[in-house]
Amino acid sequence: MKKKVLIVVANPSIxxxxxxxxxxxxxxxxxxxxxxxxxxxxxxxxxxxGGKVILDPMSDPNDESxxxxxxxxxxxxxxxxxMTTLESTTSISDINEADYDAIMVAxxxxxxxxxxxxxxxxxxxxxxxxxxxxxxxxxxxxxxLNYVKDSEGNDLATGKTVTGFTNEEEDAANxxxxxxxxxxxxxxxxxxxxxxxxKAEAWHPFAVADGNLVTGQQNxxxxxxxxxxxxxxxx
Numbered sequence: 001m002k003k004k005v006l007i008v009v010a011n012p013s014i015x016x017x018x019x020x021x022x023x024x025x026x027x028x029x030x031x032x033x034x035x036x037x038x039x040x041x042x043x044x045x046x047x048x049x050g051g052k053v054i055l056d057p058m059s060d061p062n063d064e065s066x067x068x069x070x071x072x073x074x075x076x077x078x079x080x081x082x083m084t085t086l087e088s089t090t091s092i093s094d095i096n097e098a099d100y101d102a103i104m105v106a107x108x109x110x111x112x113x114x115x116x117x118x119x120x121x122x123x124x125x126x127x128x129x130x131x132x133x134x135x136x137x138x139x140x141x142x143x144x145l146n147y148v149k150d151s152e153g154n155d156l157a158t159g160k161t162v163t164g165f166t167n168e169e170e171d172a173a174n175x176x177x178x179x180x181x182x183x184x185x186x187x188x189x190x191x192x193x194x195x196x197x198x199k200a201e202a203w204h205p206f207a208v209a210d211g212n213l214v215t216g217q218q219n220x221x222x223x224x225x226x227x228x229x230x231x232x233x234x235x
Contacts, residue, residue: 059071
């Protein structure tokens with residue numbers, strides 16, 4: 001039977017100190033989608049609350065900052081009108097988990113401010129993992145592991161080999177903006193949970209799989225994260 005992935009993107013928010021809109025990161029949605037399409041894997045895109053979702057502006061290849069001008073994969077999706085399909089996403093509370101073989105949580109800046117209260121996302125991620133389905137997260141989407149428990153009520157990340165946005169990458173982001181951007185750090189949080197945190201050189205594609213748990217390091221890791229998901233789905 002054809003495999004199907006549930007892709008979760010964050011709902012929009014406003015950065016509480018810098019006062020600009022935050023959302024999900026373009027390459028962390030569109031690069032995995034290209035992999036799934038090539039492999040004949042279908043997908044649905046949902047958000048924790050449902051409704052319209054937005055790109056983090058600097059992840060938009062058309063943004064005047066030019067920060068993501070390199071990302072021609074995302075540019076093609078955006079220029080061809082894909083964002084119109086995200087004007088009204090389904091809430092994760094309204095999906096049937098049995099319809100999917102994997103979950104993938106994309107990152108962006110919004111997850112760091114909104115995922116703490118996304119309790120249904122926590123539960124759904126836990127259910128996928130406990131059922132042996134692929135449970136994956138990417139970049140700041142890995143922030144979900146700060147909240148997800150296992151079937152015994154322990155932190156899911158404890159003892160797992162994982163990756164995510166690194167302290168070095170946070171330092172670089174802060175230097176670019178001139179202030180501390182994120183309210184907490186994924187690398188520090190997962191190390192505090194006694195996870196085995198692995199990382200590649202900053203801004204290099206990197207993903208790890210520990211059983212059915214897959215994590216990707218940052219916005220350059222969408223393709224390699226999706227490839228690991230595919231490998232597990234085809235195993």
